[in-house]
Amino acid sequence: MVESSASSNLLKSLPYTSTVSSVFQRDHKQFGKKYLFDGKEDTCWNSDQGLPQHVTIKFEAPQKVGVIKYTSQGGFCPKEIVVLADGVEVTRVEMGDSNFEQVINIPEPKEATTIKIEFTRASDLFGRIILYNLELLTQ
Template sequence: MSAPVGLYSLVDKIVRTRVSSVLNKDVKQFGKKYLFDGDEETCWNSDQGSPQWIIVDFSESVSISQLDIQFQGGFVGKTCWVETVQSGQENFNRVLSFHPQDTNKSQVFPLSDTSSSVTSLKIVFDSSTDFFGRITIYKLDILSNS
């Protein structure tokens, strides 16, 4: 993935990714591996129900500046937030609430300075524009400026 000028992707520092669900348990077609593959033809698609979530664990402490997410319109998180685990901590703490637009376009969500020294990141989609609560993401990038 190519990051905007002055930012770089933290995807290569991810050691584990977990998701709340996969549509019909079909990981070959809709699995978590498609979140970070850079292919606009593949996606992670959750099963129905709310909330849905994504957790990533990093190989080292990182500083997160922003998230870049491309949903499929009609399957977008409505009420969402980001939680992080700081270095030396064990529990997730909420650092950002956001409300994406119901669109297919890539959307950027800046994180505040509280996102330094992060060892894990959790993105929670508490509700969805889909009646059944499904979320579809074609691209997820986690970016840093340091």
Template sequence: MAASLLCRETQSRVSSVLNRDVRQYGKKYMFDSNEETCWNSDQGERQWLILDFPQPIMVSELNVQFQGGFSAKTCRLEGCLKGGEFTVMSHFYPEDNNCLQTHCFPIQEAPAVDKVKILFENSADFFGRIIIYSLDILGEKAT
């Protein structure tokens, strides 16, 4: 059964933070289970998020909650093993709303990876901003 793969040792990086204000809009707020906080990217095309896991994993699903009007229209999930090149695992197309989108983005036959990159290829926002209240990667540890 798929479970959250995020743990304390999972490291994250993002393309940008609105006005570089990490205290109010930093990446950590995607993972804090608080519906009042969020990651807010700065403006610009092709925002992204990279998650570096402490051990190889197999992704089976992605759950995400955007702010309506600031969601991505097209997303690409990529993965790689440490030191390798990112390869495309899946494309997904979120709805532009405030709802937590669960069971919407299943990943079929994903390879074992250490790093996951989510590329937000375009935004519903005219300036390219992305706002995420909650993000989770589900799957299992690779054996």
């Protein structure tokens, strides 16, 4: 995956709602979805075990997402990610087990109000995912 010249993090500039598939031991105070978007390196969303897991973002108006960036915890990384725009698969990618920022370029971005990022395989045997940040960028 090659770094794109993406311009704007939609999650910083537009209103949205988000949902996640699960939170580790239902401890929203320590591992909830809000930590995906707070910009801090020492907070995270931690899923419970089991696959698939997902993060869903819903915008008030259609947006064209061209790039997704995230940082994960080594050993608890997504290994395969499916990105859906309004329920239609737009890309499926294999990812590495890494602590470094990962970039997913969406080959043919489509306008959509709902973006679902589904983690279908994980580096953790129990299917747990840990993400420190998430950005959705315009193309």
